[in-house]
Amino acid sequence: MAKTKPGKKDLDSYTIKGTNKIVRPGDCVLMRPSDSDKAPYVARVEKIEADHRNNVKVRVRWYYRPEESIGGRRQFHGAKELFLSDHYDVQSAHTIEGKCIVHSFKNYTKLENVGAEDYFCRFEYKAATGGFTPDRVAVYCKCEMPYNPDDLMVQCEGCKDWFHPSCMGMTIEEAKKLDQFMCSDCSSDDDAKRSLNAFPVSPSIEKVEPKRRKR
Numbered sequence: 001m002a003k004t005k006p007g008k009k010d011l012d013s014y015t016i017k018g019t020n021k022i023v024r025p026g027d028c029v030l031m032r033p034s035d036s037d038k039a040p041y042v043a044r045v046e047k048i049e050a051d052h053r054n055n056v057k058v059r060v061r062w063y064y065r066p067e068e069s070i071g072g073r074r075q076f077h078g079a080k081e082l083f084l085s086d087h088y089d090v091q092s093a094h095t096i097e098g099k100c101i102v103h104s105f106k107n108y109t110k111l112e113n114v115g116a117e118d119y120f121c122r123f124e125y126k127a128a129t130g131g132f133t134p135d136r137v138a139v140y141c142k143c144e145m146p147y148n149p150d151d152l153m154v155q156c157e158g159c160k161d162w163f164h165p166s167c168m169g170m171t172i173e174e175a176k177k178l179d180q181f182m183c184s185d186c187s188s189d190d191d192a193k194r195s196l197n198a199f200p201v202s203p204s205i206e207k208v209e210p211k212r213r214k215r
Contacts, residue, residue, distance in 0.1 A: 011048040014056055014093050021099055023048070023058075028102045028119075031060070032095045039065070040097055042082055042119060048093065056093035061085070063102065063121065070130035076146040080108070080118060083125035083132070109149050120149070141167050152176075158186025 013024045023029055025047055030040035043060035050056045063082035066073040082102060100117040108120030124133045137146050140153065140162040147153065152172050153162040157180050165175035168183065175181075 008049045014048050028100050029096045030098045058093050062087045076148045078149045082119050082121045084121050085125045085127045087127040154181045156183040
C-alpha cells in the first residue's frame with residue numbers, strides 16, 4: 001500500500017537566508033532575478049509554506065516596474081514607482097534577497113528621506129491586458145502631465161494649480177529662491193518673475209498603456 005506524503009504546512013514567518021530579517025505574509029520583498037544584470041523583482045508575500053522536506057515556498061503577488069508594463073516608462077513615472085499586478089506566483093523562499101517597503105503614493109510624498117528600500121504604488125496593473133486601476137488621474141501644469149514625485153512643482157497662488165519650473169521658464173534653483181508664484185494666466189504682468197513659496201505634492205496619473213512581463 002502506497003505511503004501518503006505528509007501535506008504542506010503554512011508558516012507564520014521565514015528568516016531570510018544569511019540575515020536576521022524576518023518575512024511574514026503581507027511583507028514586501030526583493031527577489032533575485034534569473035538574470036543577475038537586472039534589478040531585483042519586487043513582490044508582496046501572500047503565503048509562506050513548507051513541504052514535508054521542509055523546503056519553504058512563498059506565494060507572491062508581483063509588482064511591476066513601469067518599464068515592464070505594456071506602455072513602458074513614461075515621463076510622469078517616479079524612479080521608485082511600482083504597479084501592483086494581478087500576477088501571482090510561487091517561488092522558493094531562497095530567492096528572497098531582502099525586505100522593502102511599498103508606500104502608498106500619499107505616504108511616499110511625505111517621506112523626508114527616500115531610502116533604497118522605499119518604493120511607492122499608486123495603481124494596480126492587469127498583466128494580461130495592460131489595464132490600469134485607476135485608468136485616469138489628475139494632470140497638472142500647462143504640459144498636462146500627471147504628478148511625478150521626483151520632480152519639483154510649484155503652486156500658483158492664484159489658480160492653485162501646480163507647474164513644473166521648466167514649463168514656466170525657470171530653473172529649479174530660481175524656483176527655490178522665490179517667495180511666491182503666479183502662473184502666466186493669473187499674473188497681471190506677463191513679464192513678472194514667477195516665484196514659489198512651497199512645493200507640496202499632489203498625486204496624479206493618466207491612463208497608461210502597458211506590456212506583458214516575461215518570466
